[in-house]
Amino acid sequence: MATFVLEIGSEELPSRFLPAEEAELAQRFAAALAEAGVLHGPLRVMSTPRRAVVLIKNMDPIQQEKEELVLGPPARVAYTSDGAPTKALEGFARTHCLAVTDVFRAATEKGDYAAVRKHMGGVSVKDLLAHICPAVINEIPFAKRMRWGAYNIAYARPLRWIVALLDAEIIPFSVGPVASGRDTRGHRVHGFGPFSVPEAEAWQGIVTGSGAVAPDPVTRRNVIVQGGDTQARAIGGTVLWNERLLDEVQGLTEHPVPMLADFDPAYLEVPREVLLTSMESHQKSFGIAARDGSLMPHFLTVLNLTPENVNLVKHGWERVLRARLEDACFFWRADLKENFDHWLAKLDQVIFLGSMGSMGDKTRRLQILCRSLAEQCAPDLADTVARAGRLSKADLVTGLVGEFDNLQGIMGGIYAERKGEDKAVADALQEQYLPAGPDSPLPQSRAGALLSLADKTDTLVACFGLKMIPNGTADPNGLRRCAIGIIRIVLDFGFSLDMREVFTQVLHLYAAQGQALPVAQTLDKLMDFLAGRLRNHFTGQGQETPLVDAALGAGVAKLHDCAARLAALAVFSRRPGYAEAVQTFKRVVNIVRKQGGADALPDIWDDALLQETSERALAATLKDLLPRLDVLRADGDHGAALACLTEVRPDVEAFFDGVMVMCENASLRVNRLAMLAALGARFARIADFAALQI
Template sequence: MSAQDFLVEIGTEELPPKALKQLSEAFGEGIRKGLETAGVEHGEVELFASPRRLAVRINRVADAQPDTPFEKKGPAVKAAFDGAGNPTKALEGFARSLGIQPDELDTLETDKGAWLVYRGIEQGRPTVELLPGIVDQALAELPIPKRMRWGARKEQFVRPVHWVIMLYGSKEVPCTILGKEAGHATRGHRFHYPGELIISTPADYELVLRQHGFVEASFAARREQIEAGVHRVAREQADGNAVVDPGLLDEVTALNEWPVPLLGRFEERFLEVPPEALVSSMEEHQKYFHVVDANGEMLPCFVTVANLESRDPQAVISGNEKVIRPRLADAAFFYDTDRKKPLADRVEELKPIVFQETLGSIHDKTERMAALAGRIAKAIGADPNTAHRAAMLSKTDLITEMVQEFDDLQGIMGQYYARHDGEGEAVATALREQYLPGFAGDAVPETDAGCALALADRLDSLVGLFGINQPPSGTRDPYALRRAALGVLRILVERNLSLDLTDLCSWTAEQFNCLTVADPVTPVVDYILERFRATYEDQGVPAEVFLAVQARRPTQPLDFHRRIMAVNNFVALPEAAALASANKRVSNILEKQAGNADTAPKVDESLLEKDAERELLKAITAQEEKVVPLFRKGDYDAGLRSLADLQKTVDRFFDDVMVMSDDEALRNNRVGLLNRLRSLFLQVADISLLQTAKAA
């Protein structure tokens, strides 16, 4: 079967820069899946994306689907022929429907008798016939929140479409995509080469655009080019280091087809403004990269990336300097104005700002947080007064001019203003740390006061909203409670804080006088612990491990985490599968006997008849003495590794001993022995749930 390269390009108006990379990846994956579903063999999938185009090239695409053998079952042999051996109407009708003669059918012998069957080969469709439908489907499935129409057309896409290329080898694929007839012609840079460029073969695509159209079509290549250029310009022209944020780099890459890095400057007086405010002004609004010296101190310059090679680069630089100057001047004005009023004097201004209609104002929330943060600080050995003070000031920067203009600076400006006001450094740092962690992979608070404040803020929202019966539902989570729950878990685990969620949520509930749910604590604890599941799945921990620990419902996250790690290590042991199976067997026996750790009969050594029973009791007793102290101090890993030594003894017991003896005394004694075995493991997790987990 022969093969050719395939190229599709969708030419558009400027695509949304923050979505370009995702759209490109989804487009390529959609076409790959379409070919795979159709059974068309192919080679490497290459992606191209720029502000005005999405393109995919797939190497060595087979020219047709493979031929597929098929089998169609007809009537039973006994119903296919009459007494004289002539075809019946049933057989004739079946053959006629296939366009064949009855003697072309084969006989299939089954356990239910003999049947006539037709065996044939279905010829695969040519790939060029399949490609338009595959591309259409891939475009329809792109993650576009809101599609648009343009002109009087009925087609919808993320932006108006101006041209389409569809090539299989050197030939056009005849089709119409998004209202445009596919052809060979692409377009170059909007200003450098606005005319058409002919793509002869898929292999020529990026070379033609780069050499003649002033377009670097590869997103990855353009990204590398921009990053290298930004660093080079900062180093050569400012003797500094450009700070390149990956997210900003992706966005700038999506804004440019022919990137040219340029260095601009601003007045040194603006360096008196906190650098975070300057960075926010430059990155968020202007897409500039800031520059620092060897000590990490900001320099009065920036790197912008122009989407063209200007005949007068200085004019482009001057234009960007003129644009950024008023934004930096605004930041300087806000900073000077905000410092005239201490944060403590802003607390009363929080009263009119509603946090949630039933739960009250932001001021009400900070008062609850202050009481809770002080209690948490005391529990972790920190200064309650520092945590209380930080909580009272925690939301005051939200009403400053700077944060109202740059909302990503909340907490950050609180730290600067607190220092200016003469607040203690611990208070100032806590104001900044209260929002940590803000996203997956973000740092957690480093100070105790910061931890207390961050926990108090999240717990107040969780307990409050659950307490008025407004938990998250489906994809609706307006107060970001899922993120809040994950933040609580990460702080407690990563800072090694041995705090119990039931205690924390109970302390939080005590601060409210408006909750309508009788028990807001239990659902919040369960909700927070359930957030562990996705975290461990991302780390490759089997779901069975999580369920085994969850079954014991340890409500101290740090303890929960230690159990998870220990059980995950246990699963990898060669003895784990047998012990999990044995625990499941014991669990089933105890359920039938309606037994548990409290009601199961005690073991009477005089009733032990077999060596396997006596050996198991001896092993259990020895393990109890060894592992119970380990479990009490949270060393679950060492304890479970020790319990793994029970495997051979347990196996021998089940091989040699009939647990459900007709003698009630013997039966109860053996059930009691098994209960002691299971109780040892239950001090960590219900390992009977590990049966389906893979053992290494």
């Protein structure tokens, strides 16, 4: 068995490209080798900013051999009546480079066919890899690709070298101007190279030793964490590890060296969030916390080399951070001199979205909408949430948010607390942009949840009213995130809201400000969009698609009720008799639907027109059952309501067996349909049973 290594050397790639590149290389190589019939051991992929590596152990140097039966034309076409070969048979043999005598008859389920046995495989894996490697390299999808010089090859950055070895043999191929070989490169400072790799097994030792490079992202991450923790403990602190930043930093280095540095304690007057943003966003560094959780005047950064003069490098990093902290301190002090009235007045000069007025107009809408939502969901918070709605965008015109835009909302909450606003208002302001996606944290407070819900709803309505609807993968205004945020908030907090009514209210708020939008058309598109996001949300949680479609088919406006109906359906689907009950009820639904639906039939039936025993029995059952179903619906007990489906099924089956529903007598026919429509209308509130595939 052999060892294979492929190293793709390039100019530095952005760290965000590396995880996707590793995943693509692993998937594409595994698929290509499987298709080629190459046996191999573990496939390992690693990357640094300057290289991507595929390392495969225990690779069979010879492709698997197999014999395959290849069918040709039918025997009646391949041979004449006296058994002589036809031109069709001769052509089939010639296609496969065989003689006519190598062709035989093969019996199949469809009859006799001309066939040959082809021996396949047995090719040197070295030859196969010479085709697989350039194909995979050329097909790696990057967020951005570039060309350089006069070459047609497109890659994330210009290629500089390629190592491709199967044991000691070079796999020969070229990608653009770069030919494969055995020469690798090391760290730009500590081991530039080139270094000749005698065989694949020696590659990692040479790169890590002579090249001074840590090619494995896990190794680099461990070096950073262990070194950082050791240095922080020495001063009595702990590193405030940010996982996203840690992934980015390890992806920026080939030779990671964590280094502790300091800043002036005077800057600690600035809020913790601002200091951490300065360190993390601008300097790719981590804060240090004391045992009580407060920030210490130190930060941890990660170098990509071992410096000759640590103090000199440390001083340089401190000087750069000092400039950022000085700016933050200036804006912080300037903002503290202002008040919310000043900022709210400035919001009237900030455009919200196209022709939808100013950010000041938006906060006035949010003030009204927040109060309305709170009165429905949390009446004790009506004043608090309304105040939060009015102040929600004030921090957009502050100096600090102008400098650090990712602190919007956070600074609003900090300023609100500093300037004497209720703490619940401050908390709501800090949580107004949560959740930022399907997996990000939700607001922790009801006030924050209601403000976030109002903000996202207002944005959705404005964009849909202006026909700025997501198309394909394009979603420049983040409307999918808005919709999933609304869904997660409503479901998690259990808010009993009718989203169609909420959207309608927002449309009226726009109209009151002189921004008239097409109400009916906008509402329909909004509800369709919300239904699509809700479907993705439920199926993403592992719910069965037919059950999801059935629950959504009964209405999506009340999100919490839709989730409850889906949960009840899921339980009901696992009970004995589920399939039979659904089949029976689908028959009810189909008969009523063919007659124009329940709306085209009377609301009640006439007992005087009941003739058959089975229809009298069904009517008696319905007189008891329908009021119970109405009560269960009012109580939201969908599970108990679905259980009634099993209860009424015998009477419905007997009705179908003993009564001609579509009889010639129009009065009897309508009366019988009215009974079915009354039953169908109750269960249609729970699910669209036509969507269930039984």
